[in-house]
Amino acid sequence: MAEFLQFLFSGLTVGAVYALVALGFTLIYNASGIINFAQGEFVMLGGMTTVFLALAGVPLPLAAVLAVVAAVAIGLLLHRFAIEPARGADTVTLIMITIGASIFLRGAAQVVFDKRFHSLPHLFGTDPLRIGGAAILPQSLVVLAGATVIVVLLWVFIDRTLFGKAVIATAANRLAARLVGINTGHMIGFSFAISAAIGALAGILVTPITLTSYDVGTLLALKGFAAAMLGGMGYALGAVVGGLLLGLLEAFSAGYLSSKYKDVVAFLVILAVFFVMPQGLLGRAKVERV
Amino acid sequence: MARLIDSRYTPLVAVVFVALALPLIFPSPFYYRIGALVFIFALAVIGLNLLMGFAGQVSLGHAGFLGIGAYAVAIGPTHLGLPSWFCIFAGAGASALVAYVVGQPILRLKGHYLAVATLGFGLMIAIVLTNEAGWTGGPDGMSVPRLVLFGWPVHGSKAWYWVAAGTLAVGVALALNLIDSPSGRALQAIHDSEVAALVLGVRVARKKLGVFVISAVYASVAGSYLALLNGHITPDLAGFMRSIELVAMVVLGGMGSIFGSLVGAGVLVVLPQALTGFHDYEHMALGLIVMGFMILLRRGIVPTLGAALAGRAP
Numbered sequence: 001m002a003e004f005l006q007f008l009f010s011g012l013t014v015g016a017v018y019a020l021v022a023l024g025f026t027l028i029y030n031a032s033g034i035i036n037f038a039q040g041e042f043v044m045l046g047g048m049t050t051v052f053l054a055l056a057g058v059p060l061p062l063a064a065v066l067a068v069v070a071a072v073a074i075g076l077l078l079h080r081f082a083i084e085p086a087r088g089a090d091t092v093t094l095i096m097i098t099i100g101a102s103i104f105l106r107g108a109a110q111v112v113f114d115k116r117f118h119s120l121p122h123l124f125g126t127d128p129l130r131i132g133g134a135a136i137l138p139q140s141l142v143v144l145a146g147a148t149v150i151v152v153l154l155w156v157f158i159d160r161t162l163f164g165k166a167v168i169a170t171a172a173n174r175l176a177a178r179l180v181g182i183n184t185g186h187m188i189g190f191s192f193a194i195s196a197a198i199g200a201l202a203g204i205l206v207t208p209i210t211l212t213s214y215d216v217g218t219l220l221a222l223k224g225f226a227a228a229m230l231g232g233m234g235y236a237l238g239a240v241v242g243g244l245l246l247g248l249l250e251a252f253s254a255g256y257l258s259s260k261y262k263d264v265v266a267f268l269v270i271l272a273v274f275f276v277m278p279q280g281l282l283g284r285a286k287v288e289r290v
Numbered sequence: 291m292a293r294l295i296d297s298r299y300t301p302l303v304a305v306v307f308v309a310l311a312l313p314l315i316f317p318s319p320f321y322y323r324i325g326a327l328v329f330i331f332a333l334a335v336i337g338l339n340l341l342m343g344f345a346g347q348v349s350l351g352h353a354g355f356l357g358i359g360a361y362a363v364a365i366g367p368t369h370l371g372l373p374s375w376f377c378i379f380a381g382a383g384a385s386a387l388v389a390y391v392v393g394q395p396i397l398r399l400k401g402h403y404l405a406v407a408t409l410g411f412g413l414m415i416a417i418v419l420t421n422e423a424g425w426t427g428g429p430d431g432m433s434v435p436r437l438v439l440f441g442w443p444v445h446g447s448k449a450w451y452w453v454a455a456g457t458l459a460v461g462v463a464l465a466l467n468l469i470d471s472p473s474g475r476a477l478q479a480i481h482d483s484e485v486a487a488l489v490l491g492v493r494v495a496r497k498k499l500g501v502f503v504i505s506a507v508y509a510s511v512a513g514s515y516l517a518l519l520n521g522h523i524t525p526d527l528a529g530f531m532r533s534i535e536l537v538a539m540v541v542l543g544g545m546g547s548i549f550g551s552l553v554g555a556g557v558l559v560v561l562p563q564a565l566t567g568f569h570d571y572e573h574m575a576l577g578l579i580v581m582g583f584m585i586l587l588r589r590g591i592v593p594t595l596g597a598a599l600a601g602r603a604p
Contacts, residue, residue, distance in 0.1 A: 035402060082581050089588040092348070096541045097584045099534055104577025111570050222409065222530060229406040260421045267410035274399055274407060 002133025007255040008248070009131075013140040013209065015247020016147035017043070020202035021224025022231065022239035023151070024195035030171035030234055031184075031191035034094045038078060038102040040221030041109075042199025045071045047212030048109055050204050051118040060121070068200045074105070075196025079189045102217060109214040122208045139208045146205045150198060151240060158236075167191065171234070230270050232283025241281060246270075298470065301549040302462045309455035323447035323519075324563055329454035330515045332555035333461045335539040336548055337508020340465060342537070343546030344474065345501045346481030347397065348405045351412025352536050355385045355506045357419055357528025359513030360434075364523055365425055367435040374437040378514040385510035386503045393502040397495065400484075412533045419525040431524030434517045450519045457515070461508060465548055468504070477501055481546075509536075542583055544590025553591050557583075 021039055028036045046067050053063035082097050089097075123142050128135035158164035169177040170187040178184050203212060210216075227246045231238025246266055253265035273281065312325055338352050362381025366372040372380070396407045419426050426432060437444040444453060468474050476497050479487035488494050517523045526532065535558060543554025561579060565572045587594040 035405075082585065086585045086588055089584075090545075092342075092537075092541050092545065093584050093588045096538055097581050099538065100577045100580030100584060102577070103580065104574055107571065107573025107575075107577055110573065218530065222413075226406050226410065229403055233402055261417065264414050264417050267414060270410060271395070271407055274403055275395055278399055278403060280403070 003255065005132050005134035006136075007251045009134060009136045009140055011248035011251030012244060013143050013206070013247070014250060015244035016143050017202050017206045017210075017220070017243075018223050018227045018246050019240045019243025020147055020150060020198050021220050022228035022243045023154070023236060024199050025224055025228040026234060026236050026239040027191045027195045027198075028188075029228075031167065032083070032188040033091065034083065034098065035091075035225065036192075036195065037095060037098045037221050037225070038105060038217075039195060039199055039224055040217030040219070041102050041105040042071050042075065042196045042217075043203035043206075043220050044109060044212060044214065044217040045074060045105070045196075046200025046203030047120070047207040047216070048113050048118065048203075048214065049200075051120060051207065051212065052113055054120065064204050067204060068197050071196040071200035072193045075192040076189060078196075079192040083188070083192070084185070102221065106214055106217060113214055115214060117211045117213045118207070119211050120204070120207045137209060139205075143205045143209070146201065150201060154194070154198070154236075163190075226267070226270060229280055230273060232280030235280075235282045238280060238282035245281075298466060301552060302459060302466060304549065305455070305459050305462050305552065309452075309459070313451075319447060322451040324560060326447055326450040326454045326519055327516075328556050328559045329451070329458040330512050330519065331536075331539065331559050332552045333454075333458050333515075334509045334512035334536055335543070335551040335555045336461055336465050337505035337512075338536050339540045339543075339545065339548065339551045340468065340477075340501050340508075341505040342540050343544075343550075344469060344481060345477040345498055347498060347502070348401075348408065348537075349502075349505070350405050350409035350530075350533050350537065351415070352408070352505070352509050353528050353530070353532030354412040354415035355389070355509035356513035356516065356532060356536075357415050357525070358385045358388065359510030359515075360517035360523045360527050361419060361426060362510070363437070363514045363517050364432050364434045368432065369425060374435060374518065375439060378437075378511060381514050382507045382510045385506040389503045389506035390499065393499045397498045397502060409530065409533070412528065413530060416525050416528040416530070419528055426525070429525060431522055433522050434520070436521075437518045444518070447519075450515070454515055454519075457511065461511075462548060462552075469548070473497065473500070538580060541590060542580065544593040547590065547592045547596075550590050550592035557591070 021043060024039045024042065025036060028034055028039075049067035049070050050060070050063045053066055054060050058066065078098075078101050082101055083094070086094060086097055122137070122139045124138035126137065126139075128137055129141075130136075158167055166177070166182045167187055167190070169180070169182055170184045174184050177187075223246060224243070227242035228239045229242070230246060231240070231242025249266040249269055250262045254262035257265055277283070309325075309329070313322070316322060316325070334352070334356060338349065341347050341349055359378070359381040362384060363374050363377045366377030366380060367374050392411055396404065396411065399407050420429050422428075444450065476487065476492045479490060479492055480494055480497060484494055513527065516527065539554035539558050540551060541554070542557060543552065544550030562572065562576060565575050568575055583591065589597070
């Protein structure tokens with residue numbers, strides 16, 4: 001039982017980060033139809049910027065805020081100078097642009113920061129809490145709480161404000177949204193900003209546990225993408241469910257089966273889900289029109 | 291000019307011409323190596339382009355087949371005592387078999403779901419290659435014995451330049467023939483609309499599986515050559531970044547253009563070599579160039595330029 005709880009918590013912690021990355025994918029996909037493979041770099045930027053600002057003597061909370069602001073700025077720049085000029089291009093072309101951006105950001109991080117691993121201090125120390133025989137880092141709870149707050153805030157914002165409704169309208173039908181007077185270009189830019197902020201926050205929260213370096217973004221983007229697809233691309237709830245599920249899958253297969261092959265197990269399960277539900281867990285089938 | 295680019299066998303003529311002409315301007319033997327790398331990657335990229343550009347199916351795990359081909363020529367001679375040339379074919383056969391088995395379920399998925407499934411597949415191959423250290427040497431990789439053909443050891447960049455060029459020419463010819471065959475037209479129908487192709491009597495599932503197997507064989511042979519040329523391989527060869535690189539070559543050169551595949555491979559193999567002088571700024575520059583190309587030439591280098599030339603012609 002203690003073992004089970006241990007795996008459960010480590011799975012949920014990692015899963016929360018995947019969920020946030022997947023949420024970033026979903027937001028941008030809904031607004032623009034683009035799969036933004038630079039999503040993982042926002043996580044890296046959040047963690048690395050906080051680390052280096054803190055090293056420079058900036059108080060930690062301020063460093064974290066500045067890191068989020070920096071990530072948002074980069075997200076907006078990415079939209080303005082890479083996505084906007086390519087408006088109307090093929091999906092694959094747009095994906096390649098975001099991959100180019102991700103290579104660029106990784107390269108820039110390597111120059112601006114360095115190539116080593118860095119950590120941040122834990123918010124509530126490193127003494128593990130004992131819950132039912134399992135040892136749980138307080139930071140794990142911070143990550144889970146932070147992720148929950150982010151998801152709830154996002155939901156309130158999207159569901160309860162006029163601006164949020166404009167985002168939903170853009171996601172539902174871009175042309176119709178334009179016809180009722182919504183500036184869909186702004187909505188896409190906005191989705192990049194929010195996704196960047198979410199990614200950066202995830203990076204800051206999880207850095208004390210998993211460490212960060214200039215190249216952590218690739219794997220996170222890959223996992224976040226898989227999580228978003230597992231839940232059903234385009235569904236915010238699906239992204240959260242997919243992320244948590246992927247984290248749990250990895251933790252349990254690492255614990256009970258083989259730590260070497262945890263990713264293989266996770267992907268086999270994802271494939272199995274696709275065969276039964278080709279649109280992901282929460283997705284609905286679309287009919288192709290000829 | 292536009293007609294020259296569009297004509298059917300232009301890419302084949304171009305390969306032969308370029309392969310023969312390049313050595314005349316190579317200032318040092320080092321360039322043979324880069325030339326060989328371009329040809330080898332072009333081979334894999336053509337295979338992937340058949341799948342992506344003609345049949346319209348994405349694969350984010352094609353480096354997995356590169357890995358199978360590469361490890362076939364490493365493991366076969368080292369652990370099983372098989373001759374290297376045989377292992378190239380064995381690797382291709384194994385890749386074809388894997389593609390056939392994996393492709394049946396995977397190719398039923400569409401769009402981004404197919405992307406994730408192929409991504410997962412590539413990842414699995416890389417993980418197996420990393421973890422089965424007894425056979426593969428683990429993350430450090432293993433060395434690859436030399437290829438001996440009819441008592442002639444194929445050794446050095448120069449020899450591989452010619453072997454790769456010859457194989458690429460064959461690969462291009464086969465691809466061009468496939469595109470122009472009824473199967474090729476069926477694939478393009480699938481690309482335009484799967485439902486419409488089905489209604490027209492195209493056996494969609496079989497055609498997709500077929501081109502997936504073919505593209506796997508192309509990648510596998512390229513992987514074998516890459517391993518033999520370098521003399522050492524690591525699981526990175528089958529990794530996610532490699533798969534992305536292959537896709538980038540296809541898209542950069544132009545989806546659905548064989549000529550584009552050659553250009554795409556050329557650009558993305560030569561660029562990093564040219565950029566190594568910039569040391570730390572290499573990745574930044576590479577990222578910027580990829581972004582710039584895709585923004586300015588959004589349909590890929592060759593189709594965009596071809597269209598521009600055609601537009602200017604009277």
